[in-house]
Amino acid sequence: MIKKLALSAMTVLALGSTPVLAAESGHVHDFAFSFEGPFGSYDRAQLQRGLQVYTEVCAACHGLDLVTFRSLSDETGLGLEDDVMRAYAATMEVPDGDGGYRAASGPDHFPGSSMENAPDLSMMAKARAGFHGPYGLGINQLLHGIGGPEYIASFLTGFTGEETEQGGAIFYENTAFGGNVAMPPQLEDGLLEYADGTEATEEQMAQDVAAFLMWAAEPKLVERKMWGFIGVIFLALLASLLYLTNKRLWAPVKDAAKNS
Ligand code: HEC
DSSP, X not given: OHHHHHHHHHHHHHHXXXXXXXXXXXXXXXXXXXXXXXXXXXXXXXXXXXXXXXXXXXXXXXXXXXXXGGGGGOTXXXXXXXXXXXXXXXXXXXXXXXXXXXXXXXXXXXXXXXXXXXXXXXXXXXXXXXXXXXXXXXXXXXXXXXXXXXXXXXXXXXXXXXXXEETTEEEEEETTTTXXXXXOOOOOTTSSOOTTOOOOOHHHHHHHHHHHHHHHHOTTHHHHHHHHHHHHHHHHHHXXXXXXXXXXXXXXXXXHHHHO
């Protein structure tokens, strides 16, 4: 019985370790992100670089209206100092409720998309989750993460350079999207200068902003994993205590049976 169980568990794990993508038509590359796996956590420097890419490039069209500025100070996320976070917020404008605009502060949310057909990016890393594993068991999600940031990074680096015009609008061929998309290619080597000195290659920027968007969609990922781990330890302890209690409770009965 135990042998059988162990065997099927091993099969599931073996199946799970080959990245299987959902029935997405496009090509998604399996980038190795620091926050994957049961003990993965965010790389603070990478998230900060991702915020820089978002601010300097994506924010021209895309919003992040579910994310608050003060969450940029979260310890398990970007960990910005309070005054740095507030200075950053003050560079953004939000509606003041009177039809005008004012500088944003900590509790405010990022502005929404300024371009009508550019989707808000707050939950994009989850909306495009690509890794589910065989039969949607989610085993790949445990081992490789959900695949959303992989999709975003593949999307940003997946432009082929082909353009087509349709009804007066230009569309760009993209291998991750699996067809033509209305968003023009955004990243190219050396597009910006990273504050931390990292070389801003196309792939580096794509991964950094994808990691940042994963954080935006799931800011409590690290805490969630920690509590999951504590839960497993607790259950293991509880199981062994119950086993010992069970043995002890039945010991007199067993002794009696042996002696009779
Ligand atoms: C010039 C405006 C513009 C900029 C700048 C821009 N985007 Fe887009 N983006 C769009 C538009 C428009 C769409 C919708 C495309 C469509 O559905 O055909 C889009 C779609 C997307 C999608 C969704 C693709 C899908 O699967 O539906 C993602 C992800 C995305 N953008 C990420 C980014 C990131 C990250 C950046 C910054 C590096 C960025 N975009 C910069 C205009 C822009």
